[in-house]
Amino acid sequence: MSSPAPKITKIAVYQVDLPLKEGSYKWSEGKSVQTFDATIVQVSTDIGVTGYGECCPLGPTYLPSYAEGCRVGIKTLAPSLIGKNPLELLKLNEYMDKCLKGHPYVKSPIDVACWDILGKVTKQPIVTLLGGRFGEEYNLYRAISQGTAEEMRRSVEKYQSEGYKIFQLKVGGKIDEDISRIKACSDILAPEELLIADANTGWLMHEAVRVCNAVRDYSNVYIEQPCATYEENASVRKQCQLPMLMDESMDDVHVLNRIITDKSADGINLKISKVGGLTKARMIRDLCVSVGLAMNVEDTWGSDIATAAISHLAHSTPPRYLLMSTDFNSYVSKDTADGAPKREHGCMRAPEGPGLGIEPKMAVLGKPLFEIC
Structure with a gap:
């Protein structure tokens, strides 16, 4: 029984x-x-x-x-x-x-x-329940807080020395300053490194097009969420030669279906809490894999517990479709759990214990x- x-x-x-x-x-x-x-x-x-x-x-x-x-x-x-x-x-x-x-x-x-x-x-472990662990580790990005072009370049250099190969540059300010920020940081990247110019909805359409045109010769640059609405971003995508990611506008499977149908982005940011948890994030992840859309697997922010959840979803995503992920617990000064995943040389792996594999x-x-x- x-x-x-x-x-x-x-x-x-x-x-x-x-x-x-x-x-x-x-x-x-x-x-x-x-x-x-x-x-x-x-x-x-x-x-x-x-x-x-x-x-x-x-x-x-x-x-x-x-x-x-x-x-x-x-x-x-x-x-x-x-x-x-x-x-x-x-x-x-x-x-x-x-x-x-x-x-x-x-x-x-x-x-x-x-x-x-x-x-x-x-x-x-949740990574097994989500489909299985791909490889020994996966790549992380490092978010670079907005500052002057020189300050941001120095931050990129610092995190290059720690093993990161993908950098999410916080732009979305004055256009000429943003162009300088992108160029200054792109100029010091190795061929295998990437720069994600993340405007966080901060540009108008004409501003986004100006930035895209100014940095279009940088093959290691992606543009992320340049404008506030889906429609604005879709318009910019048609005029931009660089790959574009949809983030703030990408909040459920219905928006994902629009992206797939309209070809309005080349990848998405999949944030666990924004879509309602791992159950719905897995649905979106699997749909992206089925249509060949790249993803950044992450969340809005968090400590060890959120980072563990991210790690299980990221590590169970086929590497070809996982553009990057993040290690939020390395940004904050307070640990909330034992056994949480930790970055090593710009990479991370999901815990091996049952469930999240952590102990608060x-x-x-x-x-x-x-x-x-």
Whole structure:
């Protein structure tokens, strides 16, 4: 006789401040952040297995998400999840969408925590459940905070010495300054290195076209999310000879279908919390693989727990389609879990333990802000 299905018995929510090692992180239109506000979710079951997930928006000005909103949303959603089976991930996601319209970032840490539970129950790492580990490691990029052309060039040189080969340059400011930033950093790259000029929606269409034309002879440059809307980016893509990535506009499978149909981008940024968790991120990842669209697998931000989730999705993605990924836990000065993946020479690998393969540091998490039973 089979064992009864496990049930969710409690959802606890923790808040952790994550100061940046470099002091501040700056991107388009003068936006910046010094300390990230992370929400960590603990999902407990009646079989004694507990899972963890994390959501950390890049402040309230990057996407339609913010840290306090995540916690309020979980407080609204969590009571309806008590008694549900955490192993039935697609069914659970359908139910969450029924109980709370929209707000995918609210659902993401719950979904990831349930993947953690599934891995622990089946004694497998999430990377195996997502399709299997490709190779020994995968490539990381390093985000270069916006500054002068010379400051950004020095940052690229610093991270070249640490083994990174892909650099995401934060542009989206004054056009002449952005062109200088891109050229200064591209000039010091080796042939196998890449520069992603990420405007974070900061340019108007005519400005984006000017930048693309000015740097079109740099074969190692990609343009990322130059303008605010899907339609604007699609227009720029038609006039740009460089590869283009869609990020902020790429928030669900319906947008991905438009990108595929319109050929409006050459790759996407797949952010786990932006699409609602690993369940939906896997759907999008697999569709990209099936049509030959490259991806950057990441999230909005986070600490060890978010980085572990990213690592499992990235390491289970066929290398040909994985353009890059990220190591957010190396940017912040606070560790939230033992066993988290760490970068080595610009690369990373997913943990091998069951589930996420990490153990949260409860002394760092402190007392929960609230618990729903």
